[in-house]
Amino acid sequence: MNVQVTSDQTLLKNYLSGDRSAISQLIERHSRRVRDYINMMVKDRDVADDIFQETFIKVVRVIDEGRYTDNGKFLSWILRIAHNQVIDHFRAQRQNKAVTESEAGYDVLGTLRFAERTVEDEMVGAQIERDIRALVKQLPDEQREVVMMRYFSGLSFKEIAEQTDVSINTALGRMRYALINLRKMIKEKNMVLC
Structure with a gap:
């Protein structure tokens, strides 16, 4: 039996x-490695x-933005992105282990403003959350479900895939x-979320 495999470049x-569907095939092909x-x-x-x-969200984003240059080494490129994501993870872990002066009992300026969130910070944060929730409500059902599960329930994409009875790739695509x-909605409404 002669099975023809479509090359990465063709996909x-x-x-x-x-x-x-071609991107799903590419992701599926290389997901195990x-x-x-x-x-x-x-x-x-x-x-x-x-x-x-x-990693795969970044892969798709770079391809969509036209920044990927095909040199016949697609898997190597994905593994390089994965490696960089791992390094970023370890850097973030290391930064999170640093003890701040306020945690050590010191407050350089002697004020609570820099040690705790102010009422203004709380109000701005609450408004941003309301704005984001309103935008999320406007998404198609499948996309809204993934966003709510990921960001508001803190589920991993694996858990989302299991709960929605779809593949991880589908959950990633919906996200x-x-x-x-x-x-697009943020840009159209000229919103500033910071």
């Missing part, structure tokens, strides 16, 4: 020509799942489109 061309690499590096399955998801739609 990329098909995706860029509008075949949305990427997942194994990340697992080997971080040795924590939940963290590895998150890094895996972030990607949700973020694209949210960015």
Whole structure:
């Protein structure tokens, strides 16, 4: 039996020509190698799942933005992105372990303003959350569901996939489109979320 396997380059061309299923095939083709690499590096399955998801979100974003240059080494490129995501994870972990002066009992300026959130900070934060929730409500049902589960319930993409009975790739795709739609809405409404 002669089975023809479509090359990475052909799948990329098909995706860029509008075949949305081609990116899922690419992700599926390389997911095991990427997942194994990340697992080997971080040795924590939940963290590895998150890094895996972030890796492929970044891969799709770079391709969509036209910044990927095809040199026939697609898997190597993905593994390099995964490696950078792992490094970013360890850097963030290291930064989170630093003790601030206020945690050590020192407040350089002797004020609470820098040690605690002010009422104004709380009000701004609450308004931003209301604005974001209002935008999320405008998303298509499947995208809204993934955003709510990821950001408001704190579920991993693996858990989201299991609860919605879809593949991880589908959950990632829905999140990607949700973020694209949210960015468009924010831009159209000239909103500043900071």
